[in-house]
Amino acid sequence: MDDALSCRTDEFFSTILVPLLSQFSISKLEQGSFKFLGMHLEQSDDFSVRISQDSKTVKSLPPGVDSLPEEEKQVLLKSLVGQLLYLDLTRPDLAYLISDLARSSSKTTDERLRIARILLRKISEPAKSILYRPTRTSCINIQCYVDASYNQATDSGVKFNVRGSISGLMGRNDTFSPVIWKTSEIKRKISSVKSAELFALDYGAGQLVYMKDLYGHFSSKPITLTLLTDSQTTIDSLRSVRPIVDRMNQHLLDNVKKCVDQVGITVRFVDTTRNLADPLTKRIKAKRREEEETSRREAALADGTADDAPETSADFERLIASSPNSSEIWIRYMAFHLSLADIDSARNVANRAFERMEFREEGEKVR
Numbered sequence: 001m002d003d004a005l006s007c008r009t010d011e012f013f014s015t016i017l018v019p020l021l022s023q024f025s026i027s028k029l030e031q032g033s034f035k036f037l038g039m040h041l042e043q044s045d046d047f048s049v050r051i052s053q054d055s056k057t058v059k060s061l062p063p064g065v066d067s068l069p070e071e072e073k074q075v076l077l078k079s080l081v082g083q084l085l086y087l088d089l090t091r092p093d094l095a096y097l098i099s100d101l102a103r104s105s106s107k108t109t110d111e112r113l114r115i116a117r118i119l120l121r122k123i124s125e126p127a128k129s130i131l132y133r134p135t136r137t138s139c140i141n142i143q144c145y146v147d148a149s150y151n152q153a154t155d156s157g158v159k160f161n162v163r164g165s166i167s168g169l170m171g172r173n174d175t176f177s178p179v180i181w182k183t184s185e186i187k188r189k190i191s192s193v194k195s196a197e198l199f200a201l202d203y204g205a206g207q208l209v210y211m212k213d214l215y216g217h218f219s220s221k222p223i224t225l226t227l228l229t230d231s232q233t234t235i236d237s238l239r240s241v242r243p244i245v246d247r248m249n250q251h252l253l254d255n256v257k258k259c260v261d262q263v264g265i266t267v268r269f270v271d272t273t274r275n276l277a278d279p280l281t282k283r284i285k286a287k288r289r290e291e292e293e294t295s296r297r298e299a300a301l302a303d304g305t306a307d308d309a310p311e312t313s314a315d316f317e318r319l320i321a322s323s324p325n326s327s328e329i330w331i332r333y334m335a336f337h338l339s340l341a342d343i344d345s346a347r348n349v350a351n352r353a354f355e356r357m358e359f360r361e362e363g364e365k366v367r
Contacts, residue, residue, distance in 0.1 A: 137171065142169060
């Protein structure tokens with residue numbers, strides 16, 4: 001039997017765990033902080049639970065990967081995807097990129113290597129965690145945000161469609177605790193944005209049905225279900241009694257209507273800027289990303305914190321200009337390139353270090 005973890009209430013213990021205890025041996029940790037299958041779980045005084053993972057277990061790409069035979073590259077990428085899929089358990093912010101990396105049929109190996117380097121760079125940043133807050137309400141309020149992206153294009157010109165959803169529990173003060181998130185390519189051939197949004201809505205409705213059944217086993221509290229989309233056209237189609245010409249769209253619409261009527265799902269509109277599923281279906285636009293990054297770096301330079309945690313080649317070059325004899329900076333600069341599997345740049349930095357550092361600084365060179 002695989003490992004499992006439960007954070008129980010008295011009701012859950014009596015209805016679920018007691019029958020299991022008669023059949024299986026179950027360990028009781030009952031600690032405020034512990035590790036489980038590579039995840040670190042920590043409970044605060046307000047009963048919120050924070051979960052994080054150590055990304056250091058993810059192996060980097062080997063030096064010179066670009067010059068390896070095609071088959072070896074594919075094997076390395078397959079192994080990396082497997083490691084990242086486990087990391088995805090606590091990193092919804094990486095879900096789209098991981099799905100993008102796993103999409104081997106629509107991407108060249110070079111494209112996938114580029115995405116892999118982006119992911120490795122992101123997970124090398126300060127660790128992130130996911131926080132589950134207590135609901136403290138008289139009912140269980142489950143919300144699911146859905147979104148879709150129609151006809152995205154890869155660098156090689158191949159187009160694909162993506163749907164994404166993220167479901168979680170709503171607590172007091174409108175706090176949202178994510179439980180399930182998913183981003184995936186729509187395998188069916190579709191012809192419009194409306195079809196893509198309907199695929200996302202249908203998937204989100206199924207996710208809500210699953211979560212209602214799941215939480216219904218754990219609690220006797222009433223459960224409310226809300227499905228949120230930024231597609232007003234899709235909501236209008238749900239309210240309309242007129243049939244849709246496209247058979248597939250009509251089938252998807254009927255499935256969602258069935259969930260609305262029989263399960264009690266409420267479908268609501270949410271602005272794109274507040275749609276939590278939006279990052280699961282598309283990359284941040286290059287211009288917007290560049291503007292955000294520029295603004296952040298300018299702020300770091302202004303308050304003097306940019307040199308504390310250099311993130312780009314420009315940052316390291318600025319540090320070297322001010323302290324050319326610091327072996328620590330040169331070593332960190334080499335490590336920066338190695339984290340991106342760029343062995344040639346790391347070697348060039350090492351050669352520059354020996355050339356730039358003064359001959360009197362033999363102690364620094366030995367380091």
